Amino acid sequence: MRTEIIEDGIDLHIGLLEAEPIQSGGAYPFPTLISTGLEETRRFRTVILENSYLRAVIVPALGGRILTLFDKRTGTDILPVSTALRPRAEGRRGVRIAEGIQLRLDGEDRLNALGNVAVQFEEAEEDDMPAGVWLGESAMARGLGFHLLISMPADRAEIRFEARIHNRTFSPLPYDGELALFCGDGEWSGNQFYNLGRDAGFALFSDQTFDGARFEDGTVRWARFGRDMSLAPRQVDSWSVTLVPYSGLGGLSGASRDGGAFMSDDVLRIQGAQLGLGHKALLYTRSGETLEAPLDLYPENVTQISLAGLPSAPAQLVLLNPAREEILAIRPSPTPVEPPVVVFENAGPYPSLSDTPKQLDRASLSVATRFLASTMRGIQHLGALDYESADAAFEQALLFNGDDPLLWWAKAVTRRQIDPDGESAEKLNAHYLAPLEPALRAEAFLGQTPTSERAPSPLLEALTENVEEFVEVACLLIEHRLLKDAARWLDESLRHRDLAMLRLLYAYCLLEGTHLRAEAAEHVAAAKRVAGAPYPWRGVEVQALRELVRQFPGDTFLAELLSLAEGCAPGA
Numbered sequence: 001m002r003t004e005i006i007e008d009g010i011d012l013h014i015g016l017l018e019a020e021p022i023q024s025g026g027a028y029p030f031p032t033l034i035s036t037g038l039e040e041t042r043r044f045r046t047v048i049l050e051n052s053y054l055r056a057v058i059v060p061a062l063g064g065r066i067l068t069l070f071d072k073r074t075g076t077d078i079l080p081v082s083t084a085l086r087p088r089a090e091g092r093r094g095v096r097i098a099e100g101i102q103l104r105l106d107g108e109d110r111l112n113a114l115g116n117v118a119v120q121f122e123e124a125e126e127d128d129m130p131a132g133v134w135l136g137e138s139a140m141a142r143g144l145g146f147h148l149l150i151s152m153p154a155d156r157a158e159i160r161f162e163a164r165i166h167n168r169t170f171s172p173l174p175y176d177g178e179l180a181l182f183c184g185d186g187e188w189s190g191n192q193f194y195n196l197g198r199d200a201g202f203a204l205f206s207d208q209t210f211d212g213a214r215f216e217d218g219t220v221r222w223a224r225f226g227r228d229m230s231l232a233p234r235q236v237d238s239w240s241v242t243l244v245p246y247s248g249l250g251g252l253s254g255a256s257r258d259g260g261a262f263m264s265d266d267v268l269r270i271q272g273a274q275l276g277l278g279h280k281a282l283l284y285t286r287s288g289e290t291l292e293a294p295l296d297l298y299p300e301n302v303t304q305i306s307l308a309g310l311p312s313a314p315a316q317l318v319l320l321n322p323a324r325e326e327i328l329a330i331r332p333s334p335t336p337v338e339p340p341v342v343v344f345e346n347a348g349p350y351p352s353l354s355d356t357p358k359q360l361d362r363a364s365l366s367v368a369t370r371f372l373a374s375t376m377r378g379i380q381h382l383g384a385l386d387y388e389s390a391d392a393a394f395e396q397a398l399l400f401n402g403d404d405p406l407l408w409w410a411k412a413v414t415r416r417q418i419d420p421d422g423e424s425a426e427k428l429n430a431h432y433l434a435p436l437e438p439a440l441r442a443e444a445f446l447g448q449t450p451t452s453e454r455a456p457s458p459l460l461e462a463l464t465e466n467v468e469e470f471v472e473v474a475c476l477l478i479e480h481r482l483l484k485d486a487a488r489w490l491d492e493s494l495r496h497r498d499l500a501m502l503r504l505l506y507a508y509c510l511l512e513g514t515h516l517r518a519e520a521a522e523h524v525a526a527a528k529r530v531a532g533a534p535y536p537w538r539g540v541e542v543q544a545l546r547e548l549v550r551q552f553p554g555d556t557f558l559a560e561l562l563s564l565a566e567g568c569a570p571g572a
Contacts, residue, residue: 003131003152005121006048010057010067013041013084017095017114022535024567026092029142029535030111033094035087047119047133049150053157053273053299054245058150063113064135065102066150066159069245071200073157073271073300076247078200080184098182098219101243103135105144105165107176107223112140118436118466128154136436139472142537142568143169144231147434156274157299158257162240164433167231168406169539170352170372175231176212178223179204179241187252188215189333194252201246203255208239233350233372236403236433246271248302254317254330259297263330265313268305270328272297278322287312295319351376353479371400375407378414383481387417405434409443410480416447438469439476445492446485456495467497468534474505475540483513501536503527504561508544511551524548528557536565 016038019031027033046067047058055070062085069078079100087095096109104110117135124131132151139145149162165177181202186195191213194201204213204222212226222241231237246252246260249271253263259272268283276297283291289311297303307314319328351363351373363373378393394411401407408430415424431440445459463469470493477486490506493499504527507520536545545562552558 001052001154002127003049003051003124003129003154005123005131005133006050008046008048009043010046010059011041011043011083013039015039015086017087020094022533022564024564027094027111028564028568029533029537030093031533033087033114035089035095039084039086047121049131049133049152049159051152051154051156054152054159056150056152056159058133058135059100060119060135061116062097062100063102063110063115064117064119064137064148065100065113067100069101069159071157071245071247074199074248074302076200077198078202078245078247079182080198098217101179101181103146103148103163104178104180104223105146105176106174107178107228109180110137110140111142112137115140116466118438118462118469120436122149122151124154130154130160132160134435136434138168138436138438139466139468139534143167143171143173144175145434147436158242158244158273160240160242163238164403165231165237166405166434167233167235170233170350170376171539172230172232172350174228175237176223176225176227176229177237177239178210178212178221181220181222181243182218183215183220184218186215188220192252192255193220194246194249196251199248199250201252201260203244203246203252203260205242205244205257206240210241232368234375234401234404234406236405238403244273254328256328258321258327259319261317261319261328261330263307263314263317266306266308268307268314268317270295270297270303270305270319272299272303274299276321276327279327280320280324282318282320283307283310283314284316284318285310285312286315353379371397371404374400375410378410379480382410382414382417387414390414391418403433405430405437406439406476408433409437409439409476412443413446413480413482413485416443420447438463438473442473442477442489446488450488454495457492460492460496464496467499470497471499471501471505471534471541474502475538478505478509478544479540483509487513498526498530499534500527500531501534501541503530504536504548504558505541505544508547511547517551520548521552524552524555524558531557536561537568541565 016036017033018036022031044059044061049056053073056066057068059067085097087097091109117137120134122132130151130153132149135148137146145166145168147164151160167173186193192203210222212223214221244257249262249269251262252260254261261270279295281293281295317330321327353376360373360377363369374393374397378390381390391414408426412424412426474490487509493502503523507523510516510520542565549558549562
């Protein structure tokens with residue numbers, strides 16, 4: 001069967017949480033959560049990825065985690081299954097749920113690990129091609145955004161994860177990307193896990209280095225570094241991991257992307273990840289004999305071979321494909337070697353938007369900072385309405401930082417200023433890198449001719465599921481000194497959701513652009529009536545609040561918001 005993507009729902013018995021008053025600290029701009037001790041059953045939307053061999057259930061409203069992974073070949077759940085999700089009193093937000101497979105960005109559960117993520121399906125173009133689900137987050141992690149493609153091929157028992165972690169700010173941010181897989185008790189060796197109670201496990205494979213891979217507290221942590229690192233301004237860390245599940249083997253002695261095997265003195269069991277005909281098994285005994293036999297692998301069956309009656313106990317197994325290439329092996333485990341500790345020098349100080357042309361010229365001489373210097377030049381030219389120079393600067397920056405989707409977006413915005421009716425290849429490039437980027441949806445809206453229509457634009461309806469993205473886009477536009485676009489965006493955003501920060505950013509644009517102080521004051525007053533989340537944390541929000549505090553001295557609402565935001569804004 002082809003890989004299918006199915007929207008469904010699941011009833012989960014979940015512990016109810018209560019939010020404490022917002023305050024600065026590790027959870028900000030989210031509130032700390034506490035358990036109420038109460039529970040209830042709630043219906044959650046699910047997205048199911050399924051082929052002939054596996055079924056994975058993703059819950060977007062629980063941070064986009066894979067909650068269950070079912071091996072249809074043996075009727076076995078690979079992960080512990082519970083329909084009752086009880087929060088543990090731990091973590092930055094005060095509670096966390098240790099279930100399923102989730103993405104982490106800095107060694108801990110994401111602040112939005114219990115919240116909603118953006119979702120987009122990637123259907124298979126042909127029956128024999130993979131299908132997958134994009135998950136995205138742009139405004140939840142204090143500057144780190146991500147795109148994660150979870151896909152499943154049509155003809156293999158495996159799941160593929162493709163992650164693109166993006167520092168959206170102009171300051172370095174703490175970073176250690178990882179897949180966290182809650183497995184319960186079991187045996188872990190290098191890249192393999194197996195739980196004898198469930199008779200199920202998996203192995204992880206990647207072309208990239210994951211020096212922080214480890215097993216602790218019932219969780220496999222497939223981590224990039226395993227220690228505090230940082231992601232440089234506007235850089236992207238891209239990595240991919242393939243998870244191959246196994247079940248019904250009674251243990252796991254060897255694993256590869258093509259299958260897994262368990263071998264004892266009296267039995268050999270092999271499970272293929274895909275149909276494999278014409279293979280050859282080579283079995284080496286402890287007394288030196290080599291036994292050879294043909295072997296066909298059918299993924300829906302576990303192949304079991306009795307080893308009773310061998311001249312001596314088995315020592316090694318090698319499985320060869322018809323081309324005589326090794327596809328699976330069981331060998332004595334080598335002595336583990338600790339990876340060397342690599343020290344990465346910080347490339348700072350990084351250029352900033354307040355730098356002079358001379359300072360940016362100096363930063364352009366460094367390989368580590370020249371992309372950022374060109375980006376800053378482009379933004380400064382946008383502020384001066386010199387769009388041709390801005391276009392040239394962004395073009396130069398893309399030569400050094402072509403993986404940054406926001407840089408492609410900035411160039412697309414600049415091209416629109418130069419030629420409003422022109423086609424933009426830059427938008428297509430940005431969409432390829434970050435299909436769920438909210439700034440691209442905003443650009444589609446801003447590229448339309450303004451009308452007198454007061455109804456909310458249906459083009460932006462998807463953003464209402466994650467309203468923080470309205471604020472994120474507004475801050476991007478202000479940061480790039482596009483105040484006219486920002487004001488239009490804020491006006492439209494308020495038709496979809498009346499948020500305090502949207503009002504305050506609109507007031508700031510009015511003061512900076514048209515100097516309409518009376519209208520700005522109206523928005524400040526309106527913000528107080530809808531005070532609450534999302535709370536400010538970005539550098540642009542701090543900048544806006546500082547100006548509003550200056551313009552409206554004695555306003556305790558503004559002063560309190562500024563006090564909250566100043567402690568955590570990147571580069572503030």
